[in-house]
Amino acid sequence: MSSSKFVRRALVGGALAAGAALWAVRPRSFGDKQKHFVPSVPEAWYAHRGLHDAGSGLTEEYAVESAAYVALARSMAIKAGYGSAAESGPIAPENSLASFAAACEAGFGIELDLQLTLDGQVVVVHDPDLMRVAGDPRRIEDLTYDELTRIPLFPAPAEPGDAVAHPLPKSQMNPPLVTTPDAAPDGYYQHVPLFADVLRVVAGRVPLIVEYKFDDNAAWDERCDELMEKGDELLRAYDGAYVIESFNPRAVDWYRQHRPEVCRGQLAEGAPVSNPGAWAAGLLAFDWLSRPDFVAYDWHGGNSPQMRATRALGATAVSWTVRSSDELAECDDWFDRHIFEAFVPRR
Template sequence: MTLIFAHRGYSALYPENTMKAFREADKAGADGIELDVQLTKDGEIVVIHDEKVDRTTNGKGYVKDYTFKDLRKLDASSQKKKLFSQIEPIPSLIEVFEWMKSNRIICNVELKNGVFPYEGMEEKVISLIRAYDLADRVILSSFNHYSIVYCRHLAPEIETAPLFSEGLYMPWIYAESIGSQSIHPKITIAKSELIKASEEYGIAVRPYTVNKEKEMHRLFSIGCSAFITDDPVLAKKIRNMYEPKRG
């Protein structure tokens, strides 16, 4: 079965990378969530995509220049204020892992350490995964492949997945060479032949960000491992067409 990962939570309807978006993704029946982490000035792991808070909150400036306490005062639902009157704070990764105790959802943690190298990020994230006993429910991904290799070195028990947006020749061989069990390519380069060849080789493929119905149909029909989408409800509706009818 092709698994459905909710991109930054159920971000088609709810404020991205908030606990509200994660809870709603779980309610919608997503198999997993995808989220992004950065580090605050005082070293807390927080869930936010951009290096700056400007786009997704009512604040301004870099995440790295805020203390955790000050960052928590911002409203991460400001983009969708017409829909939500309630304030949604930027979550900490601890908060997400605490919530994961109550469900069986899988979590893809993307390390956003390409612009700022965030010293100690890998160790902090891995330490938390181990503290919450989530090694079998977390996948670590990044566009920073040096970071992925370092994670693999620190914690061989945790699955890693390099992210890439441009074509790689035989990416399954590359993934194996850096000790990763999966790859997360951009949907525009995730051709069916690439997916099939990779999975036959034993490397899982989870393309991002899949929002078009046509692409969802293609991925379900070829039995792709999983994909990452803003709309888990639409994805689930389409997946139901491919599941054998019980009779």
């Protein structure tokens, strides 16, 4: 083959590859948004799992700014009627009613996570189990909501600002020997809440980013459909601003098919090539399925080629999760909205 033919084929091949890549990362079309009267992601700072005084992001790495954040979470929760200044332990742990009420009092939007209990109740909790937030290794899908009401988040000896709960007695045995108390513990505490109760507390005061959470983002089963249907049923009845998102493109596609009028987002992050599925998702290669209105990306990747491309094509870029003023300064130019924790952003 002559060098000129090789160059022509390489150019054609490169153009086709670039075209395919742009097709894959293309968000929902402007015409489709107009047709369904789709709102944009409301302009707000979004408090990750609520404005919380225990839980995600409150690690030693962010201690310089997190003290003010924890103090704000506590004061806003108390203002909303949760706990008191006399409480020695956490008042508003992550993904609790108190943390969401605190965010509302402070005027922040809220990012939260949905899962299903054993008895099919839609609850707000991030991890598949309770180990990190309650010292209890049992899984959400193996517990009823009634049981969850008797399991305190960040129980004593937890302190404000703790990132991880202390393990419960016998929780680290093999197998664990943790059981649910027969009665609710004495004193003030927060537990995993129903999504319905969260919506009642927020009551349209601030916008929500609602994440549908799954163990395996490459799989889909009847419980996944159940979560989508029940979560959406609650949102249909809710009188307030919200958008939805998920790492699982099938969940975002569920909204494309069933609720095209809802603003939908694809969650993603960069991943190594050694994990092909996650690597492709990080490249936004599955956006052809979900055709999102926004992409919520790990804040480190805002300047990546795929994020620059999808933003240029019309997607709103949302960062997760910014935990300091320095991180915000590093990524702010590449995102339109931010999900934050562990520091108080200037508004």
